[in-house]
Amino acid sequence: MAYWLMKSEPDELSIEGLAHLGEARWDGVRNYQARNFMRAMSEGDTFFFYHSSCPQPGIAGIAKVIRAAYPDPTALDPQSPYHDAKATPDKNPWSAVDVAHVRTLPRVLELGWLKQQPALAELALVQKGSRLSVMPVTAEQWTAILAMV
Template sequence: MPNWLMKSEPAEFSIHDLQRLGQARWDGVRNYQARNFLRNMQAGEHFLFYHSSCPEPGIAGIACISSPTYPDPTALDPDSHYFDSKASREKNPWSAIDVTFVEAFDRVIPLATLKGQSALLELPLVHKGSRLSVMPVSAEQWAAILALR
């Protein structure tokens, strides 16, 4: 079963928000490659919850995919930051997915620590300029990251 990494700005939605809610919609993905990865996700698969664009970016916990993808309703909401004026009910190019809380780590695994791991050299996250908000994580990378907890 594939594993994933998904990024969110904790000021907008954090692992602790998901912990409080239990389950939530993951929406607002507006990069086609990231959207395609999102569409490949299946219920029951896990992902590393990464806090981005914050004082201490890093992996903050684990969550689980709990639904198939569906059209992202934020693309149709003119009041949403993720509104897409080209999207319609008939043709919405963006997808959302439901996720469920699994675990919040006691401490965030910092990006600097991840960059120092030889087992993670191929993980796009550790390369400068890799801005995808959704990406696959190999079984070996997953194990190396969990060993850092």
Template sequence: MPYWLMKSEPDVLSAATLQRLRQARWDGVRNYQARNFLRNMQADELFFFYHSSCPQPGIAGIGRIVRTAYPDPSALDPHGPYFDARASAEKNPWSAVDVEFVEAFSDIIGLARLRSIPELAQLPLLQKGSRLSVMPVEAGEWAAVLALR
């Protein structure tokens, strides 16, 4: 089963908020490669929930995909932050998935700690210039991160 890492700014959607809500739509992805990864996700696949653009970036927990990709409605909301004037109800290039909470880590696993693990050397998150908000995680990388919690 493929594994994933998905980034969100905690003030937009945090692991704690997902825990409270139980389920949420993961939307607003506006990079074609990240969107394609969303489109490859299948129900029941797991992802690391990564907090980004915050005082303590890092992996905060685990979520699960509960609904596969569908047209992202946030692209059609002219008052929303993810509006895309090129998108329409008939032709929406963006996708969203629905996710559910699985687990919160007692401590966020920060970038410095992730970088110190040799098994994670090829993790896309740790590659120079990698800014994707959605990316695959290999099974060995998944296990190495789980060993850190």
């Protein structure tokens, strides 16, 4: 099993929204490196659910992958903000995964606070210039973050 961190804007999908839904499709990723990380995910992998582009960005919960990568249908939908005019049913470069809620944290672990934690110095999230919406987390980093909750 691998560990990940995935970012979502709360007005798009929040940890509370996922808790309410139970399951959801994680789609709309339009960065090739982030897409490749999604393609590396396996059913059962867990990830930190990160709220981004909001007043309190940070890790808000834990979720798991319940369906491995498949072609992202939003790329083919002209009404979707994630539509890709170059994508076709036979050649869709984008992927989605299905996810399920595991746990909402009692408090958001804010980005500024995470950056101050020595055990997380190598976490991609806290690295300067790191903007990926999907990134791997080592087992050591996963354990260290869980200990901070």
